[in-house]
Amino acid sequence: MPRTYPVDRLSFSAVKEYLGNPWRFYRIYVQKLTTFTDSPATLVGKAFHKCLELYYGNESYRSEKGLDAAKEIALQIIRAGAAQVDWGKTGSLEKSESDALQTIEHYFLEDPKYQTLGTVTPERILSGTIKGFPVTIKAVADLIIEGSPGVGTGVVDFKKVSQLSDAAQPVPATYILQAWFNQKAFFAATGKKLDWMTFHEVKTSKNKDGSPQSVKLTVLFNTPEWKKTDKIITKLVKSMLRDISRKNRVWLPNISDQMAGEESWQEFLGASSG
Numbered sequence: 001m002p003r004t005y006p007v008d009r010l011s012f013s014a015v016k017e018y019l020g021n022p023w024r025f026y027r028i029y030v031q032k033l034t035t036f037t038d039s040p041a042t043l044v045g046k047a048f049h050k051c052l053e054l055y056y057g058n059e060s061y062r063s064e065k066g067l068d069a070a071k072e073i074a075l076q077i078i079r080a081g082a083a084q085v086d087w088g089k090t091g092s093l094e095k096s097e098s099d100a101l102q103t104i105e106h107y108f109l110e111d112p113k114y115q116t117l118g119t120v121t122p123e124r125i126l127s128g129t130i131k132g133f134p135v136t137i138k139a140v141a142d143l144i145i146e147g148s149p150g151v152g153t154g155v156v157d158f159k160k161v162s163q164l165s166d167a168a169q170p171v172p173a174t175y176i177l178q179a180w181f182n183q184k185a186f187f188a189a190t191g192k193k194l195d196w197m198t199f200h201e202v203k204t205s206k207n208k209d210g211s212p213q214s215v216k217l218t219v220l221f222n223t224p225e226w227k228k229t230d231k232i233i234t235k236l237v238k239s240m241l242r243d244i245s246r247k248n249r250v251w252l253p254n255i256s257d258q259m260a261g262e263e264s265w266q267e268f269l270g271a272s273s274g
Contacts, residue, residue, distance in 0.1 A: 005245050006030045009127065009136035010237065012181040016174060018240055023253035023264045030244075030251075037084050039259065040091040040099075044204070045160045046081075047074040047100040049123075049142065052107070052158055056115060056122040056143055071104060103160050103204045106213035112200070114156060118147030128188025132234070135241065139178075139185035152195030155182050159201045164215045171217045175199045179219040180233045196220050 007014070007029050017025040027033055038046075054061045054070040061070045075097050082093045114120055120143055127138040143156040157178065165172060171179075179197040186194050198218045207213060220226060243249070253264035 003134070003242075003245050005135055005241060007135060007244065009138050010133075010181075010241075011138040011140075012178040015177060015181075015237060015240060018244070021254040021257045021260060021264055022251045023268050024257070024260055026251035027264075027267060037086065038081055040085055040087060040096045041160075041162075043078045043081050043085060044096050044099045044103065047077045047096075048103045048107075048160045048202070049158060050074040050077055051100075051104050052142070053123040056120050062115075067108075071101060074100060074104070099204050102206070103202055106204070106206070107158075107202045110212060110214050112216075114143060114145055117145050117151050120145055126182070126185035126189040128185065130184050130188050133237070133241075137181065137184045137188055139181040141182060141186070144186075153192060154194060154196040154198060155186065156198045156200055157182075159199055161201045161203055162205065164201050164203050164212075165217060167215050167217060171199070171219055175217060176219065176229060177233060179221075180230065183221055194221055 014025065014029050017028060051067075051070045051074040054073060055067065058066075060066050078093065078096050078100060082096075085091075087093075121141075122143050124141045124144055125138070126141055127136050129135075130137055141155045142158045144153075145151065145156065146153050157175075178199075182197055183194045186192065196218055198216050200214060200216050202214045253261070253268045255261045255265050257264060
């Protein structure tokens, strides 16, 4: 009898949630009944991404006046979500707006001018099926670059961070997993192969020592090292699919989850006592 799965698609976010907080994965991706809300940092990240989407998506936003317009549209995202956010002791609408503008400013201080590398396509949802997987693979590409043979085809993912990664160290595991999903989903959606994926981190707070406000970490797909990594992640994702398809699978909360541990615990208590 064919195996059935509680989800019909998988993404980096879903697998990350499954690994970090099974209960939250269950609520969001299986039950589709999530009550989790955005944090101030999440809103700032959304505003930052929106500004860059506009900037790279339309030349009219690449002038000084156009960029100001893009910033204003980005801030509207924060204002629209403000009513549902728990600002905590230190957060506020004004602080989040300020953080968003400062993150955008820091990005453009070291503007890489990705648009000069080739054809750029911002904010594209990629999805499709690939051989060996019974569910759809999905990813979101912040910026697709299709350049010359020397540049190749790649994806840039923008990250608003509080601390920059050390470029001298290996690329973080979460980025490796995200790169795998983008590579697979891009091929599934277009039939083309990605050559690379760059994670462009931008730090919100200003470095007092004058050091760079951003760092770029790149994963290359056409290497022997990536072939080994690809096999390992493929096994991981297939193991996850087998696990979530088990009958009577018990979904437990991770109470140490800094973002949603307490909320997950309360949800779990409520569901268990019902």
